[in-house]
Amino acid sequence: MRLSQYFLPLLKETPKEAQIASHRLMLRAGMVQQSSAGIYSWLPLGKRVLDKIENIVREEQNRAGALEILMPTIQPAELWQESGRYDDYGAEMLRIVDRHERNMLYGPTNEEQITDIFRAHVRSYKALPLNMYHIQWKFRDEVRPRFGIMRGREFLMKDAYSFDLDGDKARAAYNRMFVSYLKTFARMGLTAIPMEADTGPIGGDMSHEFIILAETGESGVYFHKDWMNINLDADIDYNADLQPFVDKYTSLYARADDMHDADNCPVTADELMSLRGIEIGHIFYFGTKYSEAMGATVSGPDGKAVPVHMGSYGIGVSRLVGGIIEASHDDKGIIWPDSVAPFGVAIVNLKPGDAVCDAEAERLYEQFDNAGLEPLLDDRNDRPGAKMASMDLIGIPWQIVVGPRGMENNMVEVKRRKTGETAEMSPDSAVIKILNR
Amino acid sequence: MRLSQYFLPLLKETPKEAQIASHRLMLRAGMVQQSSAGIYSWLPLGKRVLDKIENIVREEQNRAGALEILMPTIQPAELWQESGRYDDYGAEMLRIVDRHERNMLYGPTNEEQITDIFRAHVRSYKALPLNMYHIQWKFRDEVRPRFGIMRGREFLMKDAYSFDLDGDKARAAYNRMFVSYLKTFARMGLTAIPMEADTGPIGGDMSHEFIILAETGESGVYFHKDWMNINLDADIDYNADLQPFVDKYTSLYARADDMHDADNCPVTADELMSLRGIEIGHIFYFGTKYSEAMGATVSGPDGKAVPVHMGSYGIGVSRLVGGIIEASHDDKGIIWPDSVAPFGVAIVNLKPGDAVCDAEAERLYEQFDNAGLEPLLDDRNDRPGAKMASMDLIGIPWQIVVGPRGMENNMVEVKRRKTGETAEMSPDSAVIKILNR
Numbered sequence: 001m002r003l004s005q006y007f008l009p010l011l012k013e014t015p016k017e018a019q020i021a022s023h024r025l026m027l028r029a030g031m032v033q034q035s036s037a038g039i040y041s042w043l044p045l046g047k048r049v050l051d052k053i054e055n056i057v058r059e060e061q062n063r064a065g066a067l068e069i070l071m072p073t074i075q076p077a078e079l080w081q082e083s084g085r086y087d088d089y090g091a092e093m094l095r096i097v098d099r100h101e102r103n104m105l106y107g108p109t110n111e112e113q114i115t116d117i118f119r120a121h122v123r124s125y126k127a128l129p130l131n132m133y134h135i136q137w138k139f140r141d142e143v144r145p146r147f148g149i150m151r152g153r154e155f156l157m158k159d160a161y162s163f164d165l166d167g168d169k170a171r172a173a174y175n176r177m178f179v180s181y182l183k184t185f186a187r188m189g190l191t192a193i194p195m196e197a198d199t200g201p202i203g204g205d206m207s208h209e210f211i212i213l214a215e216t217g218e219s220g221v222y223f224h225k226d227w228m229n230i231n232l233d234a235d236i237d238y239n240a241d242l243q244p245f246v247d248k249y250t251s252l253y254a255r256a257d258d259m260h261d262a263d264n265c266p267v268t269a270d271e272l273m274s275l276r277g278i279e280i281g282h283i284f285y286f287g288t289k290y291s292e293a294m295g296a297t298v299s300g301p302d303g304k305a306v307p308v309h310m311g312s313y314g315i316g317v318s319r320l321v322g323g324i325i326e327a328s329h330d331d332k333g334i335i336w337p338d339s340v341a342p343f344g345v346a347i348v349n350l351k352p353g354d355a356v357c358d359a360e361a362e363r364l365y366e367q368f369d370n371a372g373l374e375p376l377l378d379d380r381n382d383r384p385g386a387k388m389a390s391m392d393l394i395g396i397p398w399q400i401v402v403g404p405r406g407m408e409n410n411m412v413e414v415k416r417r418k419t420g421e422t423a424e425m426s427p428d429s430a431v432i433k434i435l436n437r
Numbered sequence: 438m439r440l441s442q443y444f445l446p447l448l449k450e451t452p453k454e455a456q457i458a459s460h461r462l463m464l465r466a467g468m469v470q471q472s473s474a475g476i477y478s479w480l481p482l483g484k485r486v487l488d489k490i491e492n493i494v495r496e497e498q499n500r501a502g503a504l505e506i507l508m509p510t511i512q513p514a515e516l517w518q519e520s521g522r523y524d525d526y527g528a529e530m531l532r533i534v535d536r537h538e539r540n541m542l543y544g545p546t547n548e549e550q551i552t553d554i555f556r557a558h559v560r561s562y563k564a565l566p567l568n569m570y571h572i573q574w575k576f577r578d579e580v581r582p583r584f585g586i587m588r589g590r591e592f593l594m595k596d597a598y599s600f601d602l603d604g605d606k607a608r609a610a611y612n613r614m615f616v617s618y619l620k621t622f623a624r625m626g627l628t629a630i631p632m633e634a635d636t637g638p639i640g641g642d643m644s645h646e647f648i649i650l651a652e653t654g655e656s657g658v659y660f661h662k663d664w665m666n667i668n669l670d671a672d673i674d675y676n677a678d679l680q681p682f683v684d685k686y687t688s689l690y691a692r693a694d695d696m697h698d699a700d701n702c703p704v705t706a707d708e709l710m711s712l713r714g715i716e717i718g719h720i721f722y723f724g725t726k727y728s729e730a731m732g733a734t735v736s737g738p739d740g741k742a743v744p745v746h747m748g749s750y751g752i753g754v755s756r757l758v759g760g761i762i763e764a765s766h767d768d769k770g771i772i773w774p775d776s777v778a779p780f781g782v783a784i785v786n787l788k789p790g791d792a793v794c795d796a797e798a799e800r801l802y803e804q805f806d807n808a809g810l811e812p813l814l815d816d817r818n819d820r821p822g823a824k825m826a827s828m829d830l831i832g833i834p835w836q837i838v839v840g841p842r843g844m845e846n847n848m849v850e851v852k853r854r855k856t857g858e859t860a861e862m863s864p865d866s867a868v869i870k871i872l873n874r
């Protein structure tokens with residue numbers, strides 16, 4: 001992308017309403033714009049990051065055997081009356097009356113709807129195991145939306161739902177999602193710690209929150225210091241028994257403050273870390289809670305109908321954009337991990353109009369474009385300092401500065417955003433260095 | 438994908454409520470399931486097709502220089518009060534009151550919201566031309582939703598919005614979208630005829646509907662018979678003047694029945710064709726209608742502030758799924774064009790459990806998978822006739838049948854869904870034939 005043809009409305013001033021780093025930086029970097037309280041438009045730069053995150057989530061869900069579907073945003077009230085949650089859910093549910101006076105709602109989650117799909121089609125245990133997910137906008141009418149997209153009202157969530165014949169098989173489905181979550185977040189450069197959690201309004205027997213560490217986190221978290229040295233194994237065979245893998249991770253203590261009891265903590269004080277964290281995922285096993293209420297049964301091997309065992313598995317896709325920024329930024333701006341960066345490399349032409357600089361910047365642009373690295377070329381007229389500050393603000397992982405003085409010796413400057421390290425080298429060396437990153 | 442691990446709930450009976458082919462076939466092929474009137478869940482097969490169509494739309498929008506953003510589904514009423522459309526829009530607008538008693542709505546279109554984004558950030562004509570689009574769910578509360586996803590209430594639309602300094606430049610932006618629409622639909626195997634249209638509630642000076650031919654179309658259409666022999670040129674330079682290209686297409690008569698006047702038609706009776714059609718896209722130039730009402734101005738080269746000239750450009754992404762089926766099906770089921778097929782090739786193992794058949798089916802599966810052709814392997818136990826009928830129903834463009842008798846001579850049967858042609862050949866020849874399609 002050439003910056004002269006892009007829409008990147010950077011803000012010089014920090015907006016007053018932004019209390020935390022991610023909100024401040026997303027507004028300053030022109031990633032989002034507020035539409036109304038807790039509701040945002042994603043501008044071109046923000047949309048690119050959102051897509052990158054969504055694609056990683058999708059790939060890892062597919063790898064773990066989940067099937068992608070797409071349920072609508074607007075649901076009929078009847079389904080929630082069947083489960084009993086229509087009255088329970090309270091004011092966070094956005095309730096709607098359509099032109100024929102039917103009660104509808106903007107889905108805050110989809111347990112009822114997926115159970116309705118299941119019961120319409122599945123009759124036999126032979127169709128199991130089954131796990132279906134969608135990545136869809138949800139709405140929760142927060143009483144006080146804040147922190148930008150971190151606690152918004154309209155938000156993008158991946159929610160998966162598993163169906164199994166019995167509790168043991170449901171546990172295996174839970175384990176697949178547990179492990180795939182660790183992989184998903186690791187690919188985004190995050191250490192996400194699974195913490196035993198309360199099941200809350202979803203209900204159920206077993207639950208883990210996945211929490212990343214950040215100073216501005218909404219919860220206090222307590223965990224064994226060995227969590228800081230976790231190294232995820234490379235390959236996962238989702239057909240294998242994953243219980244040993246899950247046991248390995250859950251054996252290390254980790255609780256958010258609502259579940260932590262300081263007086264009965266099994267970890268000694270010198271091994272216990274206490275920091276703040278942000279929830280980015282939450283998984284639940286809730287057995288037959290919805291299948292019994294809604295009549296979702298299958299015939300088992302003995303021919304008898306039994307209610308199916310279910311779990312649900314959420315990832316806050318839009319929230320992750322803010323979560324990654326909270327975990328990875330400095331005074332100059334955002335520091336995107338390579339896997340979610342909106343552009344892989346920025347090429348800053350210090351002197352557009354200078355024939356040598358223009359030719360070299362274009363040549364670099366073509367090479368990175370052909371290699372699929374999604375380059376961003378700053379071809380605008382602006383002060384060199386302002387141009388470099390902009391690339392730091394929007395957090396492009398690699399930056400190449402092409403200027404007339406360097407070009408006299410066929411040299412460009414290469415900078416790694418994360419470390420701030422810079423080095424002069426020939427343009428060809430710069431290409432090789434960045435492609436082999 | 439292996440069918441034993443997939444969720445493909447085919448229906449044997451034709452659902453009574455389905456009046457047209459696409460609705461009937463989408464239900465029978467397990468592509469969608471109704472959630473409430475005019476609102477559907479997209480099951481795995483349907484989601485794959487929807488994604489394919491969405492990606493073609495996205496690629497062609499990007500190629501034409503439009504920038505992708507994502508505006509939210511829920512909009513504040515204030516924006517629509519500014520433009521004057523809040524009261525005009527009528528009962529099709531889904532109006533919502535949030536917990537703080539603020540008036541909101543589920544966006545049926547986004548002219549107001551994009552104008553709000555533009556006016557917040559753009560001050561100078563130097564930022565123009567600018568064209569931003571999003572692919573987002575919309576809601577129109579149809580009084581009588583019908584024909585499945587063809588006239589649903591919640592539907593996926595691509596809508597682009599162009600901003601230019603004056604009418605001439607806006608015309609060039611309009612032309613870029615006009616041409617990119619022809620390319621977009623051609624890539625989906627469709628002949629879409631642009632027809633001069635009324636501007637309706639969007640308002641404005643110039644408008645074309647893009648209509649594909651189908652017996653079950655909602656409108657009568659009248660057009661010069663040469664439209665049946667249109668051949669789209671391969672490459673488009675979007676930086677060039679596209680007026681001659683647009684003139685070439687608009688010089689051929691084409692009108693939907695609301696704009697056709699039989700008594701004053703310039704085409705002679707023997708050159709005029711009269712068929713039925715389905716609207717799949719609609720483009721508008723409406724000048725300063727919204728920019729004046731909402732104060733979206735830029736300073737021109739002379740420093741004076743002028744309201745910006747706008748156009749909007751819609752494609753019914755979810756509607757296209759039905760439109761393609763209406764244009765391409767037979768008694769046996771759907772016939773997907775290769776570019777939007779949910780799977781590129783089906784491998785039907787007639788005898789799962791037979792070591793030779795299993796090994797050959799798996800080998801073919803791996804080869805097509807590695808080549809990126811997205812194979813579907815039917816590895817279930819079922820009658821051969823039922824298995825082949827299922828692949829015809831869901832419309833997979835190429836089908837390879839692996840059976841014990843053929844394998845005695847190392848032969849498989851290859852079928853082209855579109856023509857029904859079959860041929861026996863070695864598995865290696867089948868791979869070469871299909872990869873070189």
